[in-house]
Amino acid sequence: MNDAVLSFSGIRQEFPAPGSDVGIRVIDGIDLDVGHGRFVAVIGPSGCGKSTLLQMAAGLLMPTRGTVHHRGRAIATINREVGFVPQQAQLFPWKTLAQNVELPLLLRGVGADERRERVAAALDAVGLSGFDHYFPSQLSGGMQKRGSIARTLVYRPDVILMDEPFGALDAQTRMVMQNDLQMLSRDASATVLFVTHDITEAVLLADNVAIMSQRPSKLLANIAINLPRPRNVFEPFKNPGFEDAYDAVWTVFRSQIGIRQQPH
Ligand SMILES: Nc1ncnc2c1ncn2[C@@H]1O[C@H](COP(=O)(O)OP(=O)(O)OP(=O)(O)O)[C@@H](O)[C@H]1O
Ligand SMILES: [Mg+2]
Numbered sequence: 001m002n003d004a005v006l007s008f009s010g011i012r013q014e015f016p017a018p019g020s021d022v023g024i025r026v027i028d029g030i031d032l033d034v035g036h037g038r039f040v041a042v043i044g045p046s047g048c049g050k051s052t053l054l055q056m057a058a059g060l061l062m063p064t065r066g067t068v069h070h071r072g073r074a075i076a077t078i079n080r081e082v083g084f085v086p087q088q089a090q091l092f093p094w095k096t097l098a099q100n101v102e103l104p105l106l107l108r109g110v111g112a113d114e115r116r117e118r119v120a121a122a123l124d125a126v127g128l129s130g131f132d133h134y135f136p137s138q139l140s141g142g143m144q145k146r147g148s149i150a151r152t153l154v155y156r157p158d159v160i161l162m163d164e165p166f167g168a169l170d171a172q173t174r175m176v177m178q179n180d181l182q183m184l185s186r187d188a189s190a191t192v193l194f195v196t197h198d199i200t201e202a203v204l205l206a207d208n209v210a211i212m213s214q215r216p217s218k219l220l221a222n223i224a225i226n227l228p229r230p231r232n233v234f235e236p237f238k239n240p241g242f243e244d245a246y247d248a249v250w251t252v253f254r255s256q257i258g259i260r261q262q263p264h
Pocket of ligand 2: 050052
């Protein structure tokens with residue numbers, strides 16, 4: 001037993017291969033603790049099981065072996081105490097942006113006045129003030145993505161699971177959102193488990209970077225990033241120590257990426 005907010009122990013995951021009864025092992029024994037108020041980034045090659053891990057923490061998938069604990073309790077069903085921004089987060093097309101963001105509050109029985117205030121604050125936090133009455137089809141892809149993030153932030157979960165949340169955003173919006181998330185997670189002392197493909201993003205945002213191997217995946221390393229905060233996400237290289245932290249992650253991660261040699 002430990003006092004981590006989220007704890008993955010001995011996680012193994014097998015899926016039946018499509019068209020066959022044979023199980024394919026995707027995750028081959030992962031142990032990872034996420035302490036209170038910590039920001040942990042998970043990186044790993046495509047298909048190694050990053051989204052699978054988040055789905056387990058959200059209680060949407062039970063591991064073949066091992067257990068995920070949330071605040072000491074084994075997750076055995078859908079976990080409504082965490083906020084989850086899935087990789088393919090989508091707003092309901094028949095609801096306006098404000099109605100989409102309001103939904104988790106309605107489900108939790110929050111009163112109308114407070115709902116209005118919190119929706120406005122959440123939309124403001126993702127830079128979408130004034131778009132309340134727009135339907136998703138009237139928003140750009142990046143705006144829809146930000147709307148789905150607002151829908152999770154609005155109920156102030158103490159654990160936030162984010163699956164490549166900024167992947168679809170343009171480079172400028174992405175930096176602004178990284179900066180906002182950094183402030184927001186600090187102010188709310190939220191615990192964040194954040195999947196990304198981007199080493200720079202991981203190093204800029206995280207207290208720890210967990211690096212997964214190719215599947216069947218194991219945890220290759222869990223590297224502490226001790227850069228001072230707040231960090232300058234707009235000019236990564238201006239953060240003292242950034243280069244060394246990036247190198248520490250890259251040195252482990254590069255073995256997992258097929259880098260072609262240039263012919264001589
Ligand atoms: N329901 C399922 N049935 C069968 N195989 C699955 C299922 N869900 C995931 N997989 C397989 O498990 C592996 C891990 O999937 P997952 O989505 O967790 O990868 P990922 O690390 O998030 O990849 P990416 O970086 O591309 O998002 C993939 O090879 C995928 O094909
Ligand atoms: Mg994924």
